[in-house]
Amino acid sequence: MSSILTLSASIKDLLERFGGVPEDRALELLISGIKENLKECELEILELETKYGYPFEVFKNKITSGQLGSEFAYDLEKDSMQWEDLLLEKKKWIEILQKIKKLIV
Numbered sequence: 001m002s003s004i005l006t007l008s009a010s011i012k013d014l015l016e017r018f019g020g021v022p023e024d025r026a027l028e029l030l031i032s033g034i035k036e037n038l039k040e041c042e043l044e045i046l047e048l049e050t051k052y053g054y055p056f057e058v059f060k061n062k063i064t065s066g067q068l069g070s071e072f073a074y075d076l077e078k079d080s081m082q083w084e085d086l087l088l089e090k091k092k093w094i095e096i097l098q099k100i101k102k103l104i105v
Helices: 009-016 022-052 056-064 074-104
Strands: none
Touching: 009 022, 022 056, 022 074, 056 074
16 A cells, blocks of 8 residues: 555554554554444445335435325434435445545555
């Protein structure tokens, strides 16, 4: 990996204990953390897809058409907002990961 990070001496010392180039190890850890956040988003999205039996777009259409009851019902509104937030969060993590990967190529 090409180093795009500048680490403080204390962080560098800590990462040297794991072997390899500390800056590369820091990038690996950063990428690993981002991937873990993506997995968590995916699992929560899967829970909502399983609960309702379809993806968000279908869920949103059914809510706005009234097929699931009042779109302002607390549970539906809460799940809708959570689902939408998860999709946005997933998109942001993917964008960050893509930017990092472009920087290290």
